[in-house]
Amino acid sequence: MNAFVYNAHAARVVFGAGSLQHLEREIELLGARRALVLSTPGHRMQAEQVAQHLGTKAAGVFAGAVMHVPIEAAREARAEAGRLRADCAIALGGGSTVGLGKAIALESGLPIVAIPTTYAGSEMTPIYGITEAGLKKTGKDAKVLPRTVIYDPELSAGLPVALSVTSGMNAMAHAAEGLYAQDRNPIMSLMAEEGLAAMARALPGIVSDPADIEARSQALYGAWLCGTVLGNVGMALHHKLCHTLGGSFNLPHAECHTVVLPHAVAYNTSAAPEAMARIARAIGADDAAGGLYDLARENGAPVALRDLGMKEADLDRAADIAVSNPYWNPRPIERTAIRALLQDAWRGSPPPTR
Ligand SMILES: NC(=O)C1=CN([C@@H]2O[C@H](COP(=O)(O)OP(=O)(O)OC[C@H]3O[C@@H](n4cnc5c(N)ncnc54)[C@H](O)[C@@H]3O)[C@@H](O)[C@H]2O)C=CC1
Numbered sequence: 574m575n576a577f578v579y580n581a582h583a584a585r586v587v588f589g590a591g592s593l594q595h596l597e598r599e600i601e602l603l604g605a606r607r608a609l610v611l612s613t614p615g616h617r618m619q620a621e622q623v624a625q626h627l628g629t630k631a632a633g634v635f636a637g638a639v640m641h642v643p644i645e646a647a648r649e650a651r652a653e654a655g656r657l658r659a660d661c662a663i664a665l666g667g668g669s670t671v672g673l674g675k676a677i678a679l680e681s682g683l684p685i686v687a688i689p690t691t692y693a694g695s696e697m698t699p700i701y702g703i704t705e706a707g708l709k710k711t712g713k714d715a716k717v718l719p720r721t722v723i724y725d726p727e728l729s730a731g732l733p734v735a736l737s738v739t740s741g742m743n744a745m746a747h748a749a750e751g752l753y754a755q756d757r758n759p760i761m762s763l764m765a766e767e768g769l770a771a772m773a774r775a776l777p778g779i780v781s782d783p784a785d786i787e788a789r790s791q792a793l794y795g796a797w798l799c800g801t802v803l804g805n806v807g808m809a810l811h812h813k814l815c816h817t818l819g820g821s822f823n824l825p826h827a828e829c830h831t832v833v834l835p836h837a838v839a840y841n842t843s844a845a846p847e848a849m850a851r852i853a854r855a856i857g858a859d860d861a862a863g864g865l866y867d868l869a870r871e872n873g874a875p876v877a878l879r880d881l882g883m884k885e886a887d888l889d890r891a892a893d894i895a896v897s898n899p900y901w902n903p904r905p906i907e908r909t910a911i912r913a914l915l916q917d918a919w920r921g922s923p924p925p926t927r
């Protein structure tokens with residue numbers, strides 16, 4: 574076994590159908606009295622219901638979360654938290670809403686209670702992202718890690734099937750890259766394998782019955798484990814490609830992860846054989862990259878960047894950006910091979926066995 578450093582991040586998790594009922598207790602445990610409830614505009618009604626339920630413990634609702642946290646939204650939310658004298662923020666929603674909570678915490682240190690309704694996994698990481706003047710910057714700060722996470726599968730029962738599948742694949746990408754991360758460790762690898770297996774079990778169940786609470790529970794459990802892996806060990810080529818395609822070409826986050834993952838894994842196949850064996854075992858496939866591609870396609874997810882609005886003419890520029898300041902990767906980053914990977918992903922062909 575290689576030497577490693579294991580640095581646990583503490584977050585309290587309350588898990589199970591109906592666990593939203595414990596929100597007031599969880600706020601009290603944080604010593605907070607005035608919670609600002611955050612959501613996207615589309616989730617405003619649910620956020621208002623939560624605020625109403627909290628009564629005097631709610632300072633108000635800010636329903637302005639936007640994907641990739643534009644600085645303007647972060648400034649507005651920070652000002653609203655100050656104006657309402659909030660001493661805690663509740664992020665009710667997906668990665669965008671959790672991201673907005675993180676932007677508030679980054680400046681003020683306000684504790685965050687996250688109530689995830691997608692499978693992005695952001696609630697388990699100290700990673701934040703803020704977009705300013707068209708450029709997305711990411712960073713790590715322990716202050717932004719939510720203090721409490723409430724996983725209530727009933728809240729994700731209405732997540733559309735298409736987004737459920739792509740969001741689940743977003744979580745799986747964290748675990749897959751965690752298995753070949755430079756700073757991987759045996760504990761995170763266990764979580765990664767279990768997270769991949771839980772998500773691979775959950776997605777077909779959600780597709781056949783979106784209201785299946787057991788499948789929704791498995792998916793949230795998987796998201797928790799995969800998010801924890803992302804929060805503890807490094808990202809590699811796959812995340813770099815997705816941050817390039819999302820940040821510079823505005824491709825939708827979860828869908829982009831879904832399309833790119835099999836190709837990034839194929840790129841790394843020869844350099845990380847043990848990780849590949851663990852990914853394949855977890856998802857019940859013979860081959861990691863091919864198994865991830867089949868999982869996406871069989872569950873109705875997009876497999877081609879061209880179907881997400883990516884222009885073929887932009888692939889050269891995407892390759893240039895992706896190879897500049899690369900994240901550490903088990904296989905050296907070669908521009909020609911990355912350009913070929915992007916072509917395959919654009920076309921939607923099955924990942925080659927490399
Ligand atoms: N910092 C980190 O560790 C991570 C950050 N992220 C960030 O999170 C963002 C993407 O988050 P996602 O969760 O993919 O999307 P999202 O939070 O933008 O949600 C997508 C859409 O689904 C809606 N929605 C959410 N939950 C729903 C539900 N249960 N029922 C019906 N509609 C629902 C939202 O209102 C929104 O319109 C990106 O900005 C990404 O960079 C993602 C993963 C990890």
Ligand SMILES: O=C(O)/C=C\C(=O)CC(=O)O
Nearest residue numbers: 672700701702711812815
């Ligand atoms: O790509 C991901 O799913 C992981 C990290 C981020 O999205 C970074 C962020 O913008 O918060």
